[in-house]
Amino acid sequence: MNFTQALLEAIESLNGNKMRSGLTVLGIVIGVAAVIAMLAVGNGAQASITGSISSIGTNLLFVFRGSADGPPGGPGSGGSGNNDRPLTLSDAEAIADPLAAPSVDLVAPAIQGNGTITFSGENTTTTISGVTPGYAPVRNLELAEGEFINEEHILGRMSVVVLGPETAIAIFGHSDGIVGETIRIEGQPFRIIGVLVAKGGGAFGSEDNSAYIPFTTAQARLIKRSSLDEIDVLFVQATTAESVPQAADEISNILRQRHRTPIGDDDFTVFTQQDFLQTFETITGVLTIFLGGIAGISLLVGGIGIMNIMLVSVTERTREIGLRKALGARKKDILLQFLTESSLLSLIGGIIGVMFGWLIAFTVGQVATATGNNFVPIVGTDAILLSTSFSAVIGLFFGIYPASRAANLEPVEALRYE
Template identity: 45%
Template structure:
């Protein structure tokens, strides 16, 4: 311990006697570390933002949509095919295990009129399970019941954006809307989920049974009723992959696909989506970190420059130490520790600065930031590593000085 304590205090004296120069030396490291910390924290923050939004959609959600249909080798738009049916949904609910609820839906764009307001909106016919499967929450009123669904009640639940457009600040519950050929009554308004893909804010939900009265629901060649998508929840998230495989097998059989045919449907689980997002934002975070790391490298070169100057300036000191019996190793360790000490201090100050920056960024409300311990530890140890790496050559130079010449140095 003593063996290390003495070079430490020597290094401290070396640093403390040149305060301004020491500070300028580590400024590069400070900026580099602060950049790494703040950029990485913004990257991590963005990632957690997106993941938590996915979470609100339901992490155990699986969505099946029709595939692109192919006609004589010419591919159509994804979702353009009319391959999914209510009967598919019923078969899945009956035959695939680990499923808690299945909700088929059929969407169509309709002209919607309420009072003097008039808009074109997507209307989605759903089953009562749709609400729980998609994690929808009611802000006022209620969702429709199984009973109302069975008798094809002409009632709708609307998203918050739709409510704004059609009714403004007025309470829409009990109000009437005309859409397609029918008049429906609003029984509930959904809680807003914010701007994002798949947001229910600008959706209108109607019992699928009532939807069939408003628009003609197409049928397949086999006479099955076509739906736009089927969403379902798995009871055990760990079984999501198994459920996806089972559904694939079942649907391929029901759609009479040959072994060489491609799937005519897409299955997307939220789990998978979350994974994709994590990977994408992880790559982005890494890229930001890499750019910041370059400034850390530049800072390291600055440290090396100053250490070389410092060795030259202290040639006489090195000569004195050697005359007093310092071995090459003693001198080498002294300067190496001094360099590591400088960059360690730079790393600590940089962490604090980066923390402050990310705090300021998150307090603007634009992006949330997450400063995680692993990045802090990594940044500090990398800066110490930089000190050791870039201090190596100057320290070696110092240790190799001839004591007689060093003592004569003016």
């Protein structure tokens, strides 16, 4: 018996039991569709997160108070360790010196806190950041309308604010045409001078749900620190993406000299975009594998269903097998026949499962878009090849025992089977 004959007989046999074959295929369809959809969601999440981080620039560095492993004054904590010296405006000025740090292009110090914004009975809690004019170009912020904070606002400690679009919508119901309106932040009046273009989530949460006020105004009235010179975080833009490692070294050397700390005992931490990307890629990679593993269990259950059906088929066709062997069918012919049936079941299930999985991923993407989330599931060719290959292997693996059992039947005993 050649493969073509075995395939035709397998199709005929499966066609003779449409309902049973359909239910068996359904197990593989569900398994493959789950693998495709889960991997698509995982890949989409990874692309969304890394895209959000990359959107703020590949040449951006973050400088925090405290060492990376020091508990009290850790990165972004704003806490005060016993021996940690806070970052200051003087540190920012030293790093901005082109002679001391030639790889550094722009420096933007900031202090941050949470505050309640109110307007005509509406209120929302958001992140309040005290920033300088250099903050917008360093963080790649774009204005939908109005202007960003300038030197005049800083020198005059003016009560002006730039809102993220989410914050604007939360208190006004829309984000356009609000420049010139007066809102209250923690009970104090601030005039809106600008609204940002929506960007989505970033490394430190959504920049759309934020409010930016002049650095000096924040120091004096809203976000008070132990000294007027103290800052929470320093955003640094390197001259090029390739110069980021050199810029990180220059920043570290400057701060060690100013803080008088030896190498290995830093009281600050310098993070790069690459550090954040690697961290998030690791997290989402593990999540994708986890989701794929859970979906793979469904595929395994589908394979067990194939073996179960094939065992039933062997039992029902015992006399047929005995007659074939009595007429000269070899052991490998019987083996090929049943392996072809099980493989065909898994192949059909795999193809339908790929289409169904793509449909699920597409639906998830449409729902995410409708709810305003920047998330698009990605169905990769690797996921398609992996799931279809795995389903074919499942069909072969779980078809071996029933096929072997059929091939080893003795013709005389098989013909006497009732």
